[in-house]
Amino acid sequence: MQYFDTHAHLGLIVDDPIEQLIVIQEARQVCVNRIVSICNSLHDFAQVYENLKSASNVYHSVGVSPSEVQNPGKGWLQLIEQSVQYPRVVAIGEIGLDYYRKFGDKKSQIELFITQLDIATKLNLPVIIHNRDAGHDVLDILRDRLPPKGGVLHCYSEDGAYAQKALDLNLFFSFAGNLTYKNAKNLHETISVLPVDRILIESESPFMVPADYRGKRNMPKYLPITARYMANMIDMEEDALAAQLWENSCKFFGLPNE
Numbered sequence: 383m384q385y386f387d388t389h390a391h392l393g394l395i396v397d398d399p400i401e402q403l404i405v406i407q408e409a410r411q412v413c414v415n416r417i418v419s420i421c422n423s424l425h426d427f428a429q430v431y432e433n434l435k436s437a438s439n440v441y442h443s444v445g446v447s448p449s450e451v452q453n454p455g456k457g458w459l460q461l462i463e464q465s466v467q468y469p470r471v472v473a474i475g476e477i478g479l480d481y482y483r484k485f486g487d488k489k490s491q492i493e494l495f496i497t498q499l500d501i502a503t504k505l506n507l508p509v510i511i512h513n514r515d516a517g518h519d520v521l522d523i524l525r526d527r528l529p530p531k532g533g534v535l536h537c538y539s540e541d542g543a544y545a546q547k548a549l550d551l552n553l554f555f556s557f558a559g560n561l562t563y564k565n566a567k568n569l570h571e572t573i574s575v576l577p578v579d580r581i582l583i584e585s586e587s588p589f590m591v592p593a594d595y596r597g598k599r600n601m602p603k604y605l606p607i608t609a610r611y612m613a614n615m616i617d618m619e620e621d622a623l624a625a626q627l628w629e630n631s632c633k634f635f636g637l638p639n640e
């Protein structure tokens with residue numbers, strides 16, 4: 383049995399490069415064998431990539447998140463295009479819209495989102511999508527601009543009706559530790575109606591720690607807890623679910639299934 387953590391902010395869990403490698407090692411000990419390290423900011427992408435260079439089971443995304451809309455950095459577009467040349471960069475992300483925290487204004491967030499969707503199309507990569515209180519706009523934009531390699535709605539937090547619309551676009555749905563929260567009724571309902579081949583799992587570490595570890599800083603090593611909850615909710619054997627999630631993740635990121 384092995385797990386694929388499709389979304390971890392390894393650079394935010396700990397600063398020290400040695401400790402980052404320990405986080406990956408500890409994940410491996412509980413069969414979290416692959417991790418996608420999500421770009422926190424273009425300002426430190428190269429540093430995090432360098433820190434994790436020796437970890438051949440770690441892949442990377444690169445992009446400007448809505449939180450950086452006012453300060454993506456000089457030459458950010460070129461920087462993204464350069465960064466995807468690094469081996470093991472497998473996606474553009476996380477990108478999207480966040481109306482909850484009101485970064486910049488809506489118009490500039492939308493422009494940034496669309497520009498990066500077009501970059502993903504040009505570079506032939508899938509996208510990792512962040513959505514907070516912007517579900518309607520996100521789908522509207524994706525209807526016209528979803529790159530051919532597709533996208534994943536990460537840390538899925540919407541309801542079943544929304545999922546239905548997202549399925550029409552052939553999107554993937556990635557579930558994080560909040561799936562384990564008792565009050566996350568909409569997630570419990572949604573996951574049971576989704577086709578299992580559209581589901582991914584993620585830690586979203588250091589955020590969204592599973593209920594069992596509430597109060598702790600989340601890490602990829604806690605991902606199997608979320609997987610266990612998921613298996614119960616959709617009434618699947620844990621190892622069959624793990625195999626399915628692994629296969630889905632490899633397919634989404636264009637990686638060999640081994």
Ligand SMILES: [Zn+2]
Pocket residue numbers: 389391420476586
């Ligand atoms: Zn994230």
